[in-house]
Amino acid sequence: MELYFRKSSIAARRAMCEAAMQIDHASNRGFNEVKLAQNIISEITGHEYVRIVNSGNSAILSAMSSFNGKILIPDQGGWSGFKSIAEYRGLEVIEVPTELGVINPLVLEDIIVKYKPEALFITSFAGYIAEQPVKKLFELCNDNNVILVEDASGGIGDNEGKLCNGKHAHVIVASTGSPKIVNVGNGGFISTGDNDFFKKSKFILKTLKADPITCKGIFNEMSNASSILSKSVEACEFIKREFKSSIHADKRGVNVAIRVDEPKRVGYLLRQKLNVEGRCIVTVCPRYDRALVNAICIEIKNLDVQCMENDTLKEIIQIIKEVSGDI
Numbered sequence: 050m051e052l053y054f055r056k057s058s059i060a061a062r063r064a065m066c067e068a069a070m071q072i073d074h075a076s077n078r079g080f081n082e083v084k085l086a087q088n089i090i091s092e093i094t095g096h097e098y099v100r101i102v103n104s105g106n107s108a109i110l111s112a113m114s115s116f117n118g119k120i121l122i123p124d125q126g127g128w129s130g131f132k133s134i135a136e137y138r139g140l141e142v143i144e145v146p147t148e149l150g151v152i153n154p155l156v157l158e159d160i161i162v163k164y165k166p167e168a169l170f171i172t173s174f175a176g177y178i179a180e181q182p183v184k185k186l187f188e189l190c191n192d193n194n195v196i197l198v199e200d201a202s203g204g205i206g207d208n209e210g211k212l213c214n215g216k217h218a219h220v221i222v223a224s225t226g227s228p229k230i231v232n233v234g235n236g237g238f239i240s241t242g243d244n245d246f247f248k249k250s251k252f253i254l255k256t257l258k259a260d261p262i263t264c265k266g267i268f269n270e271m272s273n274a275s276s277i278l279s280k281s282v283e284a285c286e287f288i289k290r291e292f293k294s295s296i297h298a299d300k301r302g303v304n305v306a307i308r309v310d311e312p313k314r315v316g317y318l319l320r321q322k323l324n325v326e327g328r329c330i331v332t333v334c335p336r337y338d339r340a341l342v343n344a345i346c347i348e349i350k351n352l353d354v355q356c357m358e359n360d361t362l363k364e365i366i367q368i369i370k371e372v373s374g375d376i
């Protein structure tokens with residue numbers, strides 16, 4: 050079985066090469082490439098205002114630069130950058146108790162009443178493993194004047210319209226680095242429906258802006274997002290069915306987490322067997338970015354979609370079963 054790490058499409062790479070040759074930095078400075086990428090992100094998120102930046106963390110830093118009050122984040126299954134960037138900005142962070150990363154709106158309501166935060170930062174999928182109830186969380190935040198920031202690095206192009214949807218998020222941030230759903234190898238974006246939001250972060254947005262070649266890559270790669278996301282979700286569903294101990298088996302995700310007693314040992318053995326061009330598709334938990342329990346996480350989001358055929362997935366399942374002893 051050959052497994053391939055997710056790469057940018059040939060079309061996107063070619064478009065980026067062409068942009069590198071064509072952009073005339075002295076005159077137009079790539080304004081067209083920036084505009085095209087902003088427009089397509091605006092179409093996908095439904096947010097009117099978009100800025101393209103050089104990474105996902107830059108998008109989070111830009112968002113956090115607009116806040117001075119308390120920030121809520123999930124107690125697990127978030128992105129570790131939420132904590133480190135809040136710390137860098139000197140913002141107080143409150144962790145919301147979760148069910149293995151997934152926030153219960155009733156619990157969130159109590160936390161909001163108790164701490165009166167300015168914003169909630171979540172990822173579309175807790176730990177890339179399980180979909181957050183984004184709409185419900187948004188409604189609660191909206192009613193309580195809390196800004197919901199959705200990190201949609203794993204959720205761009207959701208054809209169910211639940212994730213990366215500006216109707217259910219005041220602000221959307223995302224990484225378009227590698228290996229993500231929009232996989233340019235570089236870049237990120239931030240979008241919102243509130244133009245005032247960017248006034249507070251004008252300087253940082255200018256400082257962290259993406260180059261026009263990245264913008265060209267984002268514009269081209271965006272059209273693949275929907276099919277990459279739905280194939281990744283289907284592949285995870287196929288694998289999850291086979292393991293009684295998989296976490297959040299009933300929820301959509303782009304990674305599969307399976308509880309095991311000895312995650313380090315199982316993770317080590319799996320890494321030997323699931324070799325993906327020398328790269329890794331196995332994460333050992335507990336880990337804040339995934340789940341804080343003993344588990345191994347199979348990072349389907351890192352796989353090229355050509356490896357998501359049933360026959361390949363069956364081989365992956367067999368290897369996990371052999372190594373983890375769950376037959």
Ligand SMILES: Cc1ncc(COP(=O)(O)O)c(C=O)c1O
Pocket residue numbers: 103104105106107128130172200202203223224225226235236237
């Ligand atoms: C959910 C999430 N958000 C943000 C980032 C940071 O993105 P970047 O590496 O582009 O800064 C990552 C990186 O893995 C991520 O997984």
